[in-house]
Amino acid sequence: MNWALPKRRTVAPTSNGHIIQMQSIRKVYDTGKIQVEALRGIDFEVGRGEFVAVVGPSGSGKSTLLNLLGCLDTPSGGEYLLGGEAVAGLDKDRLADVRNRRVGFVFQNFNLLAQLTALENVEMPMLFGRIGRKERRQRATEGLEKVGLGDRTHHRPTELSGGQMQRVAIARALAMEPDILLADEPTGNLDTGSGTDVLSLLEELWKQGSTLVVVTHDTALSRRAQRVVEIRDGLIVNDQRIQPDRK
């Protein structure tokens, strides 16, 4: 392999090199009147360095799955190992640390903090990860350069285009050098041009060694992925490897 392991921490090795292992994962939303079973028994694995696209019709449970993968939400049943570690038993603070260190999350609507500059947005996870000011600043600057925004560090989100905002969000997701990058319809709020830019960026990151799971409607995106997982009604109905390896 031509890429380096994350610098500051080693991932607990799993027998099969999988970063993500899910077994019989279920998620039920209890809305009071009715219970919505968004996921009905998902078995899902992601290996190191994979680029997985998750596709499926609206309401099929893609976001639910991604939120569970990112520990933004807790499953109703099943087992989830992240980097070989069972997530279910973790308390709130440990979960926060997992979100901080192990996963990077990119949202459809960017979720940048409006009062902060691009640089400060990227610094935010490092602040929570207690990284010193100087290193924070330096890594955030480098991160923004990497996504092509070296000249926009002191702009507020409102002063950036959609594509630029999503690139700031990607730099933010990568700030803590996570084991895996999760993106929920990252191009969903973008015009075709900006969407293509963001796609190229994600592909580039994958080529440099990142592990990606991307939820998408976008066939342009799923075509670039290495593996496409299709969800319907809360179940994985298709799991297809379309590219053998990095180009």
Added chain:
Amino acid sequence: MTGFGSFFMQLIRDVWTQKLRTFLTAFGIVWGTVAVSLLLAFGQGLYIHQTKSFAGLGDRIVIAWPSRTSLPFEGLGKGRRIRLDESDINFLKAQLPAIKAISSEYAQELQVRYGDRTRSVDISGITPVFSIMRNLIPTEGGRFINPVDMEKRRRVVFVGNEIAEDLFGESDPIGQTLFIHGSPFQVVGVLMAKDQDSSYSGRDHSMMFIPGSTYRALTGQRYINLFIFKAATPDLNAALTEEVTAALGGRKRFDPADTQAVQVWDTTEMFVFLDAFMLGFNVFLGLMGVLTLVVGGIGVSNIMNVVVEERTREIGIKMALGARSQVILSQFMLETMVLTGVGGAIGLGISYGLCSIFPHFGLDEFLGNPVLEPQTAFLTAGLLGIVGFLAGFFPARDAARLDPVIAMKV
């Protein structure tokens, strides 16, 4: 603390970007602080003003002076003169355990000379306990007449502050010798200046006080001019006064119902009125204060509630990025405390300012000057701070307990 600097910078910016609600929160606290602290300051000022001028005469004492009978009694005609001497005072002291303190007083105007200055001064012969009963406090370096002075009939004198200034000018009167009725007296103390709005002979600041025993020897006067006494607590003074009249009536043979034989002035009556008034006034102020605090507190907590609601999404994002809930909470708390701190400080500043310009309005004669005691000020600001803190804490804690996805959807 690597994160603290930027943590704080972010706080400043958060506060700044939300100008309106920041302004509202701060305004609520400023307003509350000003209202409550001014209320309390005026109440305190009025109370001090009233008590001080009342107490100038003495600390809830009864003043009694022997006069003439106004009723016939056991075959004796009315208009008979009643005279008392030291033995009668000792008799009362021995007879009536309800008396907590009693002192005779001899008084007459005598010539006083110091150097080449001569003045006619009201001289009182008194006992040591007179000091506490009549609020005659010596300035530093001096003392009042003491029991040894009494016993040895020392020629020592305690001087009113104004007559002292008149006679001695800038120089320290203590240890100086002046002449009263031709005899040398050493000054042992000077009266500390006080407010006094009532009296029965001249104002204390222009009088001189010498031991009663010395006074008798100096003037040859045997009978007292008056005596003062008090019971253990002010509310017992009225009953004690009746006992005193009855006891003296028995000893001097006048009708216990004769209020003229020994006339009394129970200064407690003034205080009863004052205390009732002040109690009512303080209850009123207290209620207003509590109401203001409650209203201010509700205002602050409403605003904090809105703030947290508004920012639940932000909280969700931060949690998604891996912030521990305690980090999020402490940011909110710090923010609230900075706000309440700044608001409280501004409020107190305004109150202090108003208190300090108030004397220029010339109303102090009636209202006294408002006194903003530090405790009051800090209490007010502190209470509002606590309200603001709690108001920010609970909604923020609830928000930080949500799963990030749920918080972000709000």
